[in-house]
Amino acid sequence: MIELDNVAYSYGGAELFAGLDLTLAPGSFHFLTGPSGAGKTTLLKLCYGELIATGGQVRLFGQDARGLDRDSVAQIRRRIGVVHQDCQFLDHLPVAENIALPLTVAGHGSTSDDLRDLLGWVGLSKQAAQLPPELSGGERQRAALARAVIMSPEVILADEPTGNVDWEMSQRLLGLLVELNKMGKTVLIATHDLSLIRAAKAQVSARVLRLADRRLQLAGASL
Amino acid sequence: MDMLRRLLELLAGDPQADRAVPPTGFTARLTLLSSGAMAFLAVFALALSLATGRLADRWSDELAKTSTLRISAPADQMQAQTDAAIVVLESTPGVAQARALSADEQRELLAPWFGPDLPVETLPVPQLIEVIEDGDGFDATGLRARLQAEVPGAILDDHTRWREPLVEAANRLRLLGFVSMLLIAGATGAMITLAANAALAANAQVIRVMRLVGARDIYIARAFVRRFTQRALIGAAVGTLAGTLAVLLLPSADAAGGFLTGLGFQGAHWLWPLVIPALAALVAFIATRQAALRTLKEQS
Incomplete structure (x- = not known):
């Protein structure tokens, strides 16, 4: 689905990472960990076409990301749900409309039943009419997750989804992501929260990748 | 024709897409005010152009049919x-x-x-x-x-000597009126482009979020274009109405008043100002669409 082949990325003349290989197979569950500034967010951005690799090749659903025009990138993003650490909502729209935004921009209608079910799944039924700034950190993360999955994407990329929430909420979010993986979705979570990874490994078969010293390594046994 | 169809589709609107872009205060007021003021001026340019056109035709037709014989x-x-x-x-x-x-x-x-x-x-x-x-x-x-x-002792004056400069002057004035309207359209387009650029810059975060969830550039552009086209249409309609009323209140044409009192619309010419709001909307549509697509390309 998403393949990175000998990928390098440089920013401002400095090489962030190089020689990076990664394949996200359908239905797989990956954690991406590493120290702050190692390039986890950049790697995720390469995976959904927000950034273009400065070396190597990124293939998104079989297409070379470098050759995609902006419309093609938009089409690909409808197949990839992204959960940002800072969520990124339209603050003037109610939560329900923010969650339905991917359907709106794709020109698909959503039934109110579908939306209600999704809001119920992430536990935000009562917050549907609220504006994003009125939500707590955990509620925002769950709303971002609901928005990421409303198009039923094949891949879900989450960047520090539990960064701003307490342990209980992080477990709840993790449970939702595991549930999605069991439904066949490919999941990649960038996090530095090792306890989250340990908790996940009890529930799902996950590969743990560590991005450090400009290289990506498999880091399973020590966790 | 395709442009007209797209313009009509655009004006028909997509309420959900519209809601994605928050209304921004000063660009809305700038667009309304500038299109209104320009439409007001365009009414006078149109009145000047049509009046001088009538004058040129009259001088050309009527004076060409008369001559004077002077006997000394x-x-x-x-x-x-x-x-x-x-x-x-x-x-x-x-x-x-x-x-x-x-x-x-x-x-x-x-x-x-x-x-x-x-x-x-x-x-x-x-x-x-x-x-x-x-x-x-x-x-x-x-x-x-x-x-x-x-x-x-007879000298024939067929008016050619002084009729031609007059007709030429009237035709020049008519051309001046049309050039003024073109300049007004250009200035309107420039001001709406500036307002659209400001709105796009102010909504960079909205654009980022819409792209994140898979919005195509044309979808994002449409949300801005629709809003600016509607504002230009409304502003120009008000400006045109005010300009037409002002022309209506000009003194009526009479022989003693000469050219200035005839500076208005006559007969079917009163329908011409109706074209101004539609043209303003078209100018806004083109200007905003180009500005939006260019900005979105630069931001990608």
Whole structure:
């Protein structure tokens, strides 16, 4: 689905990472960990076409990301749900409309039943009419997750989804992501929260990748 | 045609897409105000253009059908030469009517310079004969030759010498009116482009989020284009209404007032201002679409 082949990325003349290989197979569950500034967010951005690799090749659903025009990138993003650490909502729209935004921009209608079910799944039924700034950190993360999955994407990329929430909420979010993986979705979570990874490994078969010293390594046994 | 269809589809709107872009205060007011003011000015440019067009047509048509014969002769020969000239004129093909102006008519013509009590009869004032043409008019060269032979004191003035500069001046004014409208359209486009750029910059975060969830550039652009097109249409409609009312309140045309009092719309020309809001919307549509697509390309 998403393949990175000998990928390098440089920013401002400095090489962030190089020689990076990664394949996200359908239905797989990956954690991406590493120290702050190692390039986890950049790697995720390469995976959904927000950034273009400065070396190597990124293939998104079989297409070379470098050759995609902006419309093609938009089409690909409808197949990839992204959960940002800072969520990124339209603050003037109610939560329900923010969650339905991917359907709106794709020109698909959503039934109110579908939306209600999704809001119920992430536990935000009562917050549907609220504006994003009125939500707590955990509620925002769950709303971002609901928005990421409303198009039923094949891949879900989450960047520090539990960064701003307490342990209980992080477990709840993790449970939702595991549930999605069991439904066949490919999941990649960038996090530095090792306890989250340990908790996940009890529930799902996950590969743990560590991005450090400009290289990506498999880091399973020590966790 | 495709552009018109897209414009109509755009104005029909997509309420959900509209809601994605928050309304921004100063760009909305700037667009409304500038399109309104420009539409107001465009009404006057249009009125000027149409009025000068009418003037050019009138001078061109009416004056081309009349000529003046001036007879300068000693007082004792004046009547005989006048009669002879009228005989020549009446027998000339292309002349519909020839008539010697009365002393009262000549006095009236001279009144602006010498006052109303000028004793025309006692002064060596030339006798004027009004010649009205029919069909394709007469052969001026042939008529001059005949008059030279039979009425030595007659000078034929077919108005060409002063009619042509007047018609040219009127045509230039008409062109000036059209150029003014083009400049107004260009200035409107420039101001709306600036406002659209400001709105796009202010909504960079909205654009980022919409892209994140898979919005295509054209979808994002449409949300901005629709809003600016609607604002330009509303502003221009108000400006056009105000401008048309102002033209309506101008003094009505009369002979004494001359050109300035005729500076308005007549008959079906009153429908022309209706075109201005539609043109303003079209200008806004094109300007915002180009600005939005260019900005989105730069931001990618």
